[in-house]
Amino acid sequence: MRLSIVKRQEPLPGGSFFILAGALVFSLSISALLLALQGKSALGGLYVLWHGAFGAGYALVDTILKSVPIYLCGLGVAVAFRMQIWNIGAEGQFAMGAVGATWAALTFPEAPAALVLPLMFACAALAGGAFAFIPAWLKTRLKVNEIISTLMLNYIAILFLDYLVYGPWKEKRSFGFPMTAQFSDAAVIGGIGGSRLHWGLVVCVLAGILVFVMLRFTRLGFELKASGSAARASRYARMPYDALVWTVMAICGALAGTAGLIETSATVNRLQPSVMAGYGYTAIVVAWLARLNPLTIALAAFFLAGLRVGVENLQLELQVPAAFGNIMEGLILLSVLAGQFFQTYRIALRRRAG
């Protein structure tokens, strides 16, 4: 008898669910082990994590709010990944969107909300989209690898944001803290009906519907998918590969930029370095876990936002470093990647011939 690997005729039914469950159990076990390594209660820690994320109304609201930027970035990343364009640049596009929106808010402090908010949305989407054009241009014209260029641009964008809040945009009365002046009330995205949940959520729903419709029902969506799965064939079919690259980068940049705007305006009410919390990288995890599907991205974003909020709770109650969240994100993604193997292959016991 020996083990052998056999390709499945059809993907394992309900496979995604089993894989995700298995990956979660595996990642949680390793995480619990790491907690125990630092002398913390493993099960107690996981409970604090869960309770902090989903255990109470207040926690749920926090989690929903945190899913907003993650969802928008994840949506953008997924559009690019569908075409096998490995845009890792959501983080930088997020930063530029925040910068663009802040420029509008600081330049027109007296303007009414009806003017300044649309302007901020336009600036954020344009800034994020234009910033994403740099790697698109580099890729299509000069064949520069987009993984590296988008990553380097992330560092550059974050440093540019730092430059602004430490330098020209710094609030004079901030006692040396790197931050801009607080936005005028008109430039702040408010709560829905006085609750803590703000209108950014509605933006997410609209963006989700738009992207879903685009991917599912338009020629563009079909071309993206085709260019991703069979680049050469799609070129023979005269699909405009370069134009598609520009399009997905613009969409991703605009979405990530909008996320930057919402985080700056609705959550922090001003620009400061802490708006950069790595949502752009979490977005990659989210997009892949959700298999690039706009609807499941919402679930994955909610789940990973919960993880972040839960880790904040762990930090408060058990003094666990925030990096714990990164470990869990990495583990979940890696184990799902490995687990997907079992959707296409199965292990069979085979009697040795003869």
Add this chain to the structure above:
Amino acid sequence: MTIDLLIPLLAATVQAGTPVLYATLGEMVTERSGTLNLGVEGMMLVGAFAAFLASTATGSPWVGFVAGGLGGLGLAAVHGLVTIVFTGNQVVSGLALTILGSGLAAYLGTPYVGANTPGFGHLPLPLLADIPVLGPVFFRHDALVYVSYVLPVLIWLLFARTRLGLALDAAGENPAAAKAAGLSVPGLRWLGVLAGGFLVGLGGAYLSLSYTHLWTNGLAAGRGWIAVALVIFAFWRPGRAVLGAYLFGGVMAFQLRLQASGTVLPSSLLLMLPYVLTILVLLLSSIRGRVKNAPAALGANVEPEG
């Protein structure tokens, strides 16, 4: 007069370039055997922390150095498991590895932030150190810098002169032909991934044991990604990797000196230089039109057999 300013700058260039050189060579070995591992940044960080921990625990920086390599190797093994055994997407696995590695280093390292470690001291080489100009630039560093002088030659020899090197290249260029020739492609790819991870880990070890002598979070600061870019710049050849690494070392050293000299330029703009240079370097190598030298099967997994 200018030479007095230039020599310390060049010496600092070699120092700043060394960790990038280790990491670039490591990723190069991995990529030539057909696996793209974008987890370099994460492996460097884990290597840096493992080196710090082992050196502190044993008091021996050499033990730390090897531990750094093993740290990188350990994380690379995860990538090998996901991509070679379970045929997961190499790009995504590498990204996840970076997230995991930077998380692990920061999580395990938090209690030690600011702690010192016994690191490598300067070890001027007899005779060589006294050569004018070349002496102070190249031969008054610590032992790890000297190791990094030998490494590119060894790797060049490996690929140019040995059967093993040929086999590794075959696994990266044409796995089907390699298999037909009786080679074990998964075995070769494992070797490439693990050996590369070890070298990247050594680069991380250099950061904590030679560069800072203490533990801080985020020690790699993008050097891992720069290494990934330099492999492309180097056209997958060890000699050009040296050139690229020192180019970067130069910019980093220059940027630090400029900051220390109290320039009016804001530090956030100066810090952008290495990242801007990375993009420029890729741009230049692609203008010269030779980017096609990537191993033909780089990034493509091999189907498991029945």
